Amino acid sequence: MKILIINGPNLNMLGAREKEIYGEQTLADMNAEIAEFCAANGMETVFYQSNIEGELVGAVQSVISRFGADGIVLNAGAYTHYSHAIGDALACVKVPKVEVHISNVHARENFRHLSVLADNCNGVICGFGADSYKLACLAIKHILQRCAK
Ligand code: CA2
Numbered sequence: 685m686k687i688l689i690i691n692g693p694n695l696n697m698l699g700a701r702e703k704e705i706y707g708e709q710t711l712a713d714m715n716a717e718i719a720e721f722c723a724a725n726g727m728e729t730v731f732y733q734s735n736i737e738g739e740l741v742g743a744v745q746s747v748i749s750r751f752g753a754d755g756i757v758l759n760a761g762a763y764t765h766y767s768h769a770i771g772d773a774l775a776c777v778k779v780p781k782v783e784v785h786i787s788n789v790h791a792r793e794n795f796r797h798l799s800v801l802a803d804n805c806n807g808v809i810c811g812f813g814a815d816s817y818k819l820a821c822l823a824i825k826h827i828l829q830r831c832a833k
Contacts, residue, residue: 685825686728687728687730687753687754687824688747688757689715689729689730689757689821690731690732690733690740690759691731691761692733692764693761695711695759707786709814721818725821737767737769740773741769744774744776745776754780755779755828756779756780756824758774758782759784759786760783764799764800765800767800767801768800770801771800771804780824781804782806782808782820782823783802784816785808786813789810806824806827
């Protein structure tokens with residue numbers, strides 16, 4: 685079981701600034717922690733990050749053909765709040781998908797309360813830092829195991 689973990693714009697800057705919101709870890713540190721957790725829980729991981737909307741659309745579309753993955757954990761960053769292109773891409777792929785956020789978007793500015801991606805995902809997890817991604821991977825594992833029965 686392999687999970688594709690996609691990070692969107694500016695998440696390559698983790699650990700460099702806004703540490704009070706997003707924490708001290710770099711993206712590489714966070715990915716290593718997620719990979720270790722997933723391996724201990726019987727999941728492989730593959731990571732992708734882009735600042736470009738079209739590249740994120742491409743990654744979602746090619747979850748199976750390019751990444752050979754069975755599910756998607758997606759932090760689309762600010763695109764979460766307005767990218768119907770990414771929303772449409774999610775609607776087209778028939779693998780389990782979980783939207784995640786490091787911060788609790790509902791405790792922040794109003795524009796962060798809206799997700800145009802969530803209705804094309806199985807669920808949303810936010811506010812738990814790197815643990816948001818780990819919980820999302822567990823959720824995908826549960827969905828896939830339920831479907832296999
Ligand atoms: O909380 C999250 O994970 C977000 O998806 C992060 C996005 C934000 O636009 C969403 O509303 C919530 C922003 C990512 C910016 O990441 C930075 C990290 C370090 C330094 C600067 C930006």
